[in-house]
Amino acid sequence: MRAARLIKMVLLLQSRPAMTAAELARELEVSERTVTRDAQALSEAGVPVYADRGRGGGYRLVGGYRTRLTGLARGEAEALFLSGVPGALREMGLEDAASAARLKVSAALLPSLRDASRTAAQRFHLDAPNWFAEPGTPPLLPAVADAVWDDRGITARYRGREAGVEVERELEPYGLVLKAGVWYLCARVAETFRVYRVDRFTAVEAREERFARDAEFDLPGFWEERAAQFARSILRDEVVVRLSAEGVRALPHAVDPVAARDALASAGPPDPAGRVTVTLGVESQEVAHAQLTALGPEAEILSPPALRARFTEAAARLRGLYEG
Numbered sequence: 001m002r003a004a005r006l007i008k009m010v011l012l013l014q015s016r017p018a019m020t021a022a023e024l025a026r027e028l029e030v031s032e033r034t035v036t037r038d039a040q041a042l043s044e045a046g047v048p049v050y051a052d053r054g055r056g057g058g059y060r061l062v063g064g065y066r067t068r069l070t071g072l073a074r075g076e077a078e079a080l081f082l083s084g085v086p087g088a089l090r091e092m093g094l095e096d097a098a099s100a101a102r103l104k105v106s107a108a109l110l111p112s113l114r115d116a117s118r119t120a121a122q123r124f125h126l127d128a129p130n131w132f133a134e135p136g137t138p139p140l141l142p143a144v145a146d147a148v149w150d151d152r153g154i155t156a157r158y159r160g161r162e163a164g165v166e167v168e169r170e171l172e173p174y175g176l177v178l179k180a181g182v183w184y185l186c187a188r189v190a191e192t193f194r195v196y197r198v199d200r201f202t203a204v205e206a207r208e209e210r211f212a213r214d215a216e217f218d219l220p221g222f223w224e225e226r227a228a229q230f231a232r233s234i235l236r237d238e239v240v241v242r243l244s245a246e247g248v249r250a251l252p253h254a255v256d257p258v259a260a261r262d263a264l265a266s267a268g269p270p271d272p273a274g275r276v277t278v279t280l281g282v283e284s285q286e287v288a289h290a291q292l293t294a295l296g297p298e299a300e301i302l303s304p305p306a307l308r309a310r311f312t313e314a315a316a317r318l319r320g321l322y323e324g
Helices: 002-015 021-028 032-044 074-080 086-092 095-108 116-123 141-150 219-233 245-254 257-265 285-298 305-323
Strands: 049-052 058-061 152-159 166-179 182-189 192-197 201-210 237-243 276-282 299-303
Touching (some): 002 032, 002 058, 021 032, 032 049, 141 182, 182 219, 192 219, 219 257, 245 276, 245 285, 299 305
Antiparallel strands (some): 237 276, 237 299
8 A cells, every 4th residue: 555655655756846745645645744754754764855944935845856656557557548538437447547547647747748637627627428418327337347348248237228137148248338427338148249238237247257258359340330229219100291491400309310310311302492391210209309309490391191190189289379
């Protein structure tokens, strides 16, 4: 414990011109008295830590001292590439590894570049969860993430769509995906790759043996393909809609973007009034009514007749509300 703290203290001093005892105590999460004792221990071990007394004083390394402890471990290097997603790192249990990696990189940089992490953080931040959704961390996510990092197979119990139904699977966890605040595991079962919601795992146990990862597996490509397949798989019904130019522009924001793209790609030329007729894939007529209502007069339902009648009734009720 103390050895790790001493190493961190050296790296902190190497990455900055000087630090006060209070600053070091805050970074190391110890008292200023402990900082004083640690600085003395480093000095006795041959590390040239010098203490400036008085106002504006602090601790610094003298003589251009450079430690050889800046080599990144594999886990730290991999976590560093995810450091733009601090919430995701924290949920996977990788926050400490990323912090150590950033500190080592900072210590190894030229003095003129050591504020790079601060200036980048001031300019870019990724907030992954969707709006109006309370993000929740699946309790088994760290265990799944550890298995993904180590290429270790897992035995997992998974809660299905039907209440009270659980299944057990032997999985080779290839990768994790964070989509709109929800974590998904892409895993190989036998010779098939599948996707599982991590918050539906009720038990995860890592096996001792490691699996042989398929070098050709492309996680971003696999996810893009499966996401498009899923979006299309739930579109089990169709409606025919006549859209104004404004309706065409707003359609991808009102319905599933994949469905909107497919519908607009197959649309015919505009009629004399500038409206286009499209066949739109929808999950159900109920969902279509809720989504297309947002387009108001920019969309006219042509079929099926039952859905058109539903919009007609809703329009009459709205007219009754506003006529008075």
